[in-house]
Amino acid sequence: MRAGSKSTQIADDLRKQIHEGKYQPGDRLPRVAELMATYDTRSRATLDRALQKLVAEGLLTVVHGSGIYVRRRQVVRRDLLAGVRMEYEAARRGAEVQAGLFEAMTGTDAKVDVTYEHAFAPEHIARLLDVDVECRLLVRTFRYVVEGNPHQVARSYLPAETAQRIGLSSADDERPGVGTIAHLIAGGIAVDRAELAFESRVPTAAEAADLAIPGGTSVFEHWRTLYRGCEPVEVSTAIVPGDRVAYKISVNFTEDNR
Incomplete structure (x- = not known):
């Protein structure tokens, strides 16, 4: 991942994977513990900042009690x-x-x-x-x-x-x-x-x-x-x-x- 804050690096990598199709609209992201292990971070706050950045961009949506999903768009x-x-x-x-x-x-x-x-x-x-x-x-x-x-x-x-x-x-x-x-x-x-x-x-x-x-x-x-x-x-x-x-x-x- 490129230089920058850890949360920015995580957001950039997830965004890239969404755009490249690894995660399709409607897919649920791995659970928080898995993402923290994948990105080698012990800070839940760091991961949350990355995820919220993508939520704000309209790429992700949070379904409470279920998880975080790649947002579907019906154009x-x-x-x-x-x-x-x-x-x-x-x-x-x-x-x-x-x-x-x-x-x-x-x-x-x-x-x-x-x-x-x-x-x-x-x-x-x-x-x-x-x-x-x-x-x-x-x-x-x-x-x-x-x-x-x-x-x-x-x-x-x-x-x-x-x-x-x-x-x-x-x-x-x-x-x-x-x-x-x-x-x-x-x-x-x-x-x-x-x-x-x-x-x-x-x-x-x-x-x-x-x-x-x-x-x-x-x-x-x-x-x-x-x-x-x-x-x-x-x-x-x-x-x-x-x-x-x-x-x-x-x-x-x-x-x-x-």
């Missing part, structure tokens, strides 16, 4: 523009996307939990919706789990009057394959434009707990605002751990664009 690949187009085209035809929209967009077998609540508009949402902060909103929260792991928390913000007009009053009104665009169009609100924005940032403590995000892992937050002409009618946001998603954006050039 979902998404084309966000294609997803918006898919949702809009299905809504315009009055068709339902097979299974759920998220599943159709990502090719995953996701489980989703939906909750509804009414709340006043947070300041940043009020700005995007061009409403007063005292405006009552319907906030729909969607928690997605992929292969048993929390993957994404998404929220949709609709003025309460709009939600009532389009028939969204409780989570029972949600139907797989029918997205917000379809609800709006069916309710007579002809959305014709969407704006997307992206941000990478450090998660809050609540977000880290909600999504089981290891220390040192950032999140992607992407925003979508739906418009009817110049009027914003709905804002949605989704938060995903940065090591569980890969985004792409496809742009088609036609003869008219050249």
Whole structure:
């Protein structure tokens, strides 16, 4: 092992073995006593510092009462523009996307939990919706789990009057394959434009707990605002751990664009 503190040497060697595939995602590391013997250290604190460094990097996870495991990562690949187009085209035809929209967009077998609540508009949402902060909103929260792991928390913000007009009053009104665009169009609100924005940032403590995000892992937050002409009618946001998603954006050039 190369020069440096003992804990750094241990962390470097374990990291190398993980990257080289000696330890696969889901594998349990040898027990503490075995690791201490392997790395010729009598200091449990030294080994703990090395292991915690790799936990903070997102390479290891601690399962209390069981051991330390190489962390599994389910990376979902998404084309966000294609997803918006898919949702809009299905809504315009009055068709339902097979299974759920998220599943159709990502090719995953996701489980989703939906909750509804009414709340006043947070300041940043009020700005995007061009409403007063005292405006009552319907906030729909969607928690997605992929292969048993929390993957994404998404929220949709609709003025309460709009939600009532389009028939969204409780989570029972949600139907797989029918997205917000379809609800709006069916309710007579002809959305014709969407704006997307992206941000990478450090998660809050609540977000880290909600999504089981290891220390040192950032999140992607992407925003979508739906418009009817110049009027914003709905804002949605989704938060995903940065090591569980890969985004792409496809742009088609036609003869008219050249």
